[in-house]
Amino acid sequence: MAEQTHALARLIREYQERTGESYADIAKRGGLPKATVGQYVAKPLTAMPKPESLQKLAAGMRADITTVTRAAQQAAGYHVAEVDTPDGTRILISHFEQLSPDQQASVSALVEHLLKQHRDTH
Numbered sequence: 001m002a003e004q005t006h007a008l009a010r011l012i013r014e015y016q017e018r019t020g021e022s023y024a025d026i027a028k029r030g031g032l033p034k035a036t037v038g039q040y041v042a043k044p045l046t047a048m049p050k051p052e053s054l055q056k057l058a059a060g061m062r063a064d065i066t067t068v069t070r071a072a073q074q075a076a077g078y079h080v081a082e083v084d085t086p087d088g089t090r091i092l093i094s095h096f097e098q099l100s101p102d103q104q105a106s107v108s109a110l111v112e113h114l115l116k117q118h119r120d121t122h
Contacts, residue, residue, distance in 0.1 A: 006075035009041040011068065015061045030060025045075035 005013070015021070023037040030037075032053065040049070040057070049057075049072055058068040099107065 005041075006045055007071040008045060008068075008075040011063070011071040012037065012041050012057075012061065015063065026057070026060035028060070029062075030056040030058070032056045032060060045072065048072055048076045048078065 012026070015026070019025075023041075024034045026032075027034040027037045036053065037057065037060070051069075054068050054072055055065055057063075058065040061068070
C-alpha cells in the first residue's frame with residue numbers, strides 16, 4: 001500500500017482488515033470486477049467513480065452509500081461541505097472549506113437565493 005493513501009483506499013483497507021475479506025469477496029458481493037476494487041486502492045482517484053460503481057462498492061462492503069461516496073469525493077479532491085440554509089435546505093458545496101468565512105456566507109446566500117428562484121418558477 002502506498003505511503004500516502006486516499007480516503008477511499010483507506011475505507012476499503014479498513015473494511016478488509018476488519019472482515020478478512022479480499023477484493024474478490026467485495027467485488028462478488030457488489031457485482032463489480034475484482035480489478036476495479038483493486039484499482040480503487042492501488043491508484044490515485046483522479047475523478048469521481050460513477051454512482052452505480054459506488055453503489056456496488058458500498059453493497060460489496062456492506063457499507064452505507066453516503067460513507068463510500070464521501071470517501072470517493074475526498075479521494076478525488078472534492079472537499080465537500082454540507083451547509084444548512086435558513087429555510088432548512090441542505091446544500092453541498094465543493095471546496096467550501098478553502099473559502100474565508102465571509103466567502104462561505106456569500107456562497108451560501110447565493111445558492112439559497114438561486115434555489116428560491118428555482119422553486120418560485122417551478
